[in-house]
Amino acid sequence: GYNQAVKENKSLYNLLQELRGNIRVFCRIRPLINSESISSIEHVGNDGSIMVCDPLKPQTTRKIFQFNKIFGPTTTQDEVYKETQSLIRSVMDGYNVCIFAYGQTGSGKTHTMCGPSGGLSSQDLGISYMALNDLFKTSTSREDVKTSSNGLLNLPDAKKCPVQSPSDVINLMLLGEKHRASSPTAMNHRSSRSHSILTVHVNGKDMSGNVTRSSLHLVDLAGSERVDRSEATGDRLKEAQHINKSLSCLGDVITALAQKNSHIPYRNSKLTQLLQSSLGGNAKTLMFAHISPEADSYVETLSTLKFAQRASCVELGTAHANKESNEIRELKEQVENLKRALAAKE
Ligand code: ADP
Ligand code: MG
Secondary structure, rough: HHHHHHHHHHHHHHHHHHHOOOOOOEEEEEOOOOHHHHHOOEEOOOOOOOOOOOOHHHHHEEEEEEEEEEEEOOOHHHHHHOOOHHHHHHOOOOOOOEEEEEEEOOOOOOHEEEEOOOOOOOOOOHHHHHHHHHHHHOOOOOOOOOOOOOOOOOOOOOOOOOOOOHHHHHHHHHHHHHOOOOOOOOOOOOOOOOOEEEEEEEEEEOOOOOOOEEEEEEEOOOOOOOOHHOOHHHHHHEEEEEHHHHHHHHHHOOOOOOOOOOOOHHOHHHHHHHHHHHHHOOOEEEEEEEEOOHHHHHHHHHHHHHHHHHOOOOOOOOOOOOOHHHHHHHHHHHHHHHHHHHHHHO
16 A cells, blocks of 8 residues: 555656646665764665654654655666666757756765766766766767857856867866866865856757757756855855855745746846746756765755755746757758759849
């Protein structure tokens, strides 16, 4: 009885989310590390539910959250990617896809997106590498990346570079990582106070030969912790507040979307402008909510779970593949041929 109910609950929840086209939320719990011993995670159900409590007063603080999936501390990178792969396939079918990692510093965002050392040297490569690998595997053309100006964003230091393989992209990302504002805060030496965003534009053909155009955003967000926890001061504090501002703008946008407000404040930060089409438009969006299980992180864990819960209420509407039918393409080709013929005559 119970197992059946759990199964039904799971499929109903996922089905409803699927029908509504909601932001999908996967929660990932990293293992306890080093001296950490007491966990604030009380129970993880195989139905996507999770129960947390303040280990100091468990009786009165128990809270349950429900997501599309929970990855426990023993989940491997491969298992995580397997659950993500269908989204990567839909990029090839012409859907815009956005995958973003949220959570406090040290909760495993970079581990999920890139891998343990954030690089190629490791076995446990993350989603970005696996996704690029899949995209390159199916691609037939190795056309150099074309430069185009992004009308929406003014990123003066942005550069476009041609790539031939997943490792080219990862090496570029490592270079970016070096330039990324990060410094040892009290929380984690690999802490990052900036966002890392990798966008892949894909031109493809679907099964019926229709031309598809889509984009894939892979986003490793800055740590979501409150500033006072990382004991940042001076310039770092200013930067942290700025980062927290863009994350809180993201929070405002998600709240406004979840409440179906008529005004959605996308323009308040570059991050939300960049993610606008993925959060409110024609896209399939997946959020990884990362939590650190140790007792000390309880407050941040709770805040991440609440944020994630709000995100899972956001309905994106049905995403459409960006395709051009064969008919339209043929007509366009005819027009081009006629133009050429006309030009040749003149
Ligand atoms: P974040 O990017 O959120 O600051 P990291 O990805 O750097 O966090 O992870 C913090 C530490 O925890 C790193 O040493 C990382 O290797 C380790 N870690 C994170 N997630 C996992 C996991 N699922 N399995 C094993 N180790 C992990
Ligand atoms: Mg990181």
